[in-house]
Amino acid sequence: MKKIINNFSFKIGYFSFSIGFTAWMFIASNLINLKKFSIWFNFKNQLDYLGLIAFFILAYSLFLIFFLLICHKKTIKFVAILLSILSTITVYFINKYDASIDRTMIMNALYTDKSEVKSLLSFQMLPFVIFYSLIPLLIILRTTIIFPKKYFLKSLKIIFIALAVSISLGFLKYNSIHLATNLSRKKIIYSIVPTNYIRSSFSVVNHTLIKPYFSNKAKNIIVEGSISKVEDLIVVLAIGETSRQKNFSLYGYDKNTNPLLSQDKKIIALNGKARIGSTLYALPEILVKNDIPLTAITSKLGIETSCFVNYSLYDNCAIPGEIKVENCKHKNQCYDEDTIPHLQKSLDEYKQGFRFVVLHLGGGSHGPSYHERYPPEFQKFTPICRDADVINKCTPQELYNTFDNTILYVDYVVENIIKTLDKSKKNYVFFYLSDHGESLLEDGRIFHGMPPGIDLPEEQAKIPLLIKSSIPISIKKQHEYTQPEIYDTILNLFNIETPVADRQKNFINKKTDK
Numbered sequence: 144m145k146k147i148i149n150n151f152s153f154k155i156g157y158f159s160f161s162i163g164f165t166a167w168m169f170i171a172s173n174l175i176n177l178k179k180f181s182i183w184f185n186f187k188n189q190l191d192y193l194g195l196i197a198f199f200i201l202a203y204s205l206f207l208i209f210f211l212l213i214c215h216k217k218t219i220k221f222v223a224i225l226l227s228i229l230s231t232i233t234v235y236f237i238n239k240y241d242a243s244i245d246r247t248m249i250m251n252a253l254y255t256d257k258s259e260v261k262s263l264l265s266f267q268m269l270p271f272v273i274f275y276s277l278i279p280l281l282i283i284l285r286t287t288i289i290f291p292k293k294y295f296l297k298s299l300k301i302i303f304i305a306l307a308v309s310i311s312l313g314f315l316k317y318n319s320i321h322l323a324t325n326l327s328r329k330k331i332i333y334s335i336v337p338t339n340y341i342r343s344s345f346s347v348v349n350h351t352l353i354k355p356y357f358s359n360k361a362k363n364i365i366v367e368g369s370i371s372k373v374e375d376l377i378v379v380l381a382i383g384e385t386s387r388q389k390n391f392s393l394y395g396y397d398k399n400t401n402p403l404l405s406q407d408k409k410i411i412a413l414n415g416k417a418r419i420g421s422t423l424y425a426l427p428e429i430l431v432k433n434d435i436p437l438t439a440i441t442s443k444l445g446i447e448t449s450c451f452v453n454y455s456l457y458d459n460c461a462i463p464g465e466i467k468v469e470n471c472k473h474k475n476q477c478y479d480e481d482t483i484p485h486l487q488k489s490l491d492e493y494k495q496g497f498r499f500v501v502l503h504l505g506g507g508s509h510g511p512s513y514h515e516r517y518p519p520e521f522q523k524f525t526p527i528c529r530d531a532d533v534i535n536k537c538t539p540q541e542l543y544n545t546f547d548n549t550i551l552y553v554d555y556v557v558e559n560i561i562k563t564l565d566k567s568k569k570n571y572v573f574f575y576l577s578d579h580g581e582s583l584l585e586d587g588r589i590f591h592g593m594p595p596g597i598d599l600p601e602e603q604a605k606i607p608l609l610i611k612s613s614i615p616i617s618i619k620k621q622h623e624y625t626q627p628e629i630y631d632t633i634l635n636l637f638n639i640e641t642p643v644a645d646r647q648k649n650f651i652n653k654k655t656d657k
């Protein structure tokens with residue numbers, strides 16, 4: 144036996160090994176779940192096989208880049224063996240438990256104690272261990288990998304090609320991959336081995352080390368500026384999610400989705416414009432300029448500032464910190480209206496001076512499960528779509544009805560915020576705008592987001608921007624109002640003089656302003 148093993152040995156070049164090993168691991172780990180992936184690329188009973196192939200090639204290219212970057216003479220065998228073991232575990236858990244390998248899963252794995260691990264393992268794992276770990280381990284140990292001269296320079300060429308392929312496919316098949324990502328609720332990303340656990344491990348490092356470091360740095364931010372004159376004024380900025388002008392009757396939609404707001408003649412509906420179709424990057428468009436969050440400026444200059452959120456503003460309200468909704472009105476589920484009691488409390492405590500309240504209405508109209516964004520009593524437009532697979536399982540009419548119900552609920556929430564402000568009899572200026580809009584099958588597009596450098600289509604770019612003020616104001620007439628202009632306008636309302644401010648971008652003047 145020993146002799147057989149000793150005779151069993153290979154010599155192989157570095158590039159052949161790298162490409163051969165990564166390709167084998169990628170194919171062997173994902174072929175077993177091919178059916179699952181193809182379901183997510185099935186649109187109207189037709190398999191989008193070009194989209195599926197593009198997704199696989201893209202994920203493989205990223206894996207290859209990672210492998211080439213970390214594999215050198217002293218690390219290559221160790222990395223290959225480690226990847227084999229991790230892939231074995233991952234493939235097994237995806238197969239047996241339909242697990243999603245995301246950040247929380249990696250965190251759980253890191254903090255799971257030994258007894259829990261034992262209960263998860265079973266003899267069923269044995270074929271996986273043999274096929275994905277033992278055989279590769281034997282081959283790797285008996286292989287001599289020959290590194291050519293200047294191998295790293297040469298591998299940079301492959302990295303460059305793989306990168307070019309990934310970017311090109313990302314652009315060319317963006318719609319297919321974006322759609323499958325949304326319909327699967329990101330599960331395609333969490334299921335593709337080993338890209339899933341590599342990506343999630345980076346995410347763990349980012350969340351436990353990098354983000355806290357930058358968050359601490361953000362808290363120590365130095366704000367230059369001053370308030371030229373303190374007045375009694377509360378500015379409320381309500382940031383919505385995925386709601387678009389096209390379905391607001393205030394903007395001319397033929398269904399009555401704004402029965403409450405349309406009765407308030409003092410509400411001004413402006414032509415709001417979003418630039419980015421992703422919440423993560425759209426929120427800083429409104430709240431951050433030159434790396435300085437608006438709430439950091441107001442807080443540091445002594446204005447009582449609060450952020451009450453349903454979901455999260457991410458790090459855009461690190462100062463003063465966000466307060467999440469809890470003990471919500473509807474049992475087991477929080478909705479955007481649960482931010483209002485926090486606003487009420489803030490108003491009750493208010494005595495005088497400036498105050499800034501940011502409300503994050505983060506449920507808004509976010510898909511694909513639009514019907515989960517509003518309480519049942521707002522299900523006015525029917526029949527609705529109850530499936531996340533809005534394309535295959537619902538008609539366009541059901542999709543529209545469900546989205547319209549979310550707008551009906553936005554109408555209720557925004558109107559109630561305004562009512563709360565009106566009842567308080569305090570001086571206020573209120574803003575409501577959405578982070579971006581949504582495509583609902585226009586030109587075959589669905590959900591939100593476009594590849595970098597490509598403008599948002601109209602239905603994603605045109606967002607509602609509603610203003611109401613209890614003090615006399617004048618609004619600069621413009622064809623459209625962009626999100627960053629909100630930042631400068633709020634600085635102006637608070638009479639803040641700071642190098643970050645751009646007076647040209649302010650579009651609201653108090654009538655008392657000179």
Ligand SMILES: [Zn+2]
Binds near residue numbers: 384423425
């Ligand atoms: Zn969003």
